[in-house]
Amino acid sequence: MTDDPASLDLLHDIVVPPEVPWWPLAPGWYILFAIALLSLTYWAYRCWAKWQANAYRRVALQELSAAGSIADVSQLLRRTALKIAPRPVIASLTGSEWPEWLATCFPEPMPDACRTQLADGGYARVSSSSDLETLKEYAHRWIKLHHPPEVCSEVKPQA
Template structure:
């Protein structure tokens, strides 16, 4: 063999180190994974609580579809209102006070026909022959979007 340091026979291929393995992960990855899992669990719990909190709205809307009279719609609105306010605050409300209370917790205003139907409570002459479409529409909108006042929240 030739001992000449410039001889090309002495060259070797470049030796690469082995590839870095994926596991075990660095500790920062474990922290990130734990954080993602915690946020996902928190989001699922929040979604579940929100879904459960809206159960009374879904039930009221389902009952509203089968109503035939003004009194039935008024009853559904009262039962829905009892979920967000104490009975002592809801029970004495009748007539214009009841309509004003409903309107104060809704995003839209109440038409004169709807107000008249709610104030009469279905006991006016020809009340059951009246068109229930606007009242049912207002009731559905109120059930979907009502909000308790700051006093009622605690």
């Protein structure tokens, strides 16, 4: 070492402040975590409520696979419709009014064969098993995709 005040040996390293620790977090992070937790809780509740609200659809689809006649399918559709419309509206629908009401609650057009079968109430003879299968396919789609708009419950039978 030298006693020269301009000597480079007398220089010290730059003093760096200590690193910022990760914990404890800033208050903004706690607010962000709380919002995320509330959002996740709300989303989970909505999913659970939707799953619960569609329980009747799952049961109806299971029963549809066991239906063996047009009358069984029609009865199943009526019981399913009772979940979205008041009993007096559904109970009063007979003949061609019943398939018309079903068509108002479903975006797809109803095949003419299904319309005829449902209007007859299941009392007409089935010409082939494919007719029943066509009705069951339509009923399957109706149960899965029908919507309960206000229009469905306001359709009144014609006197």
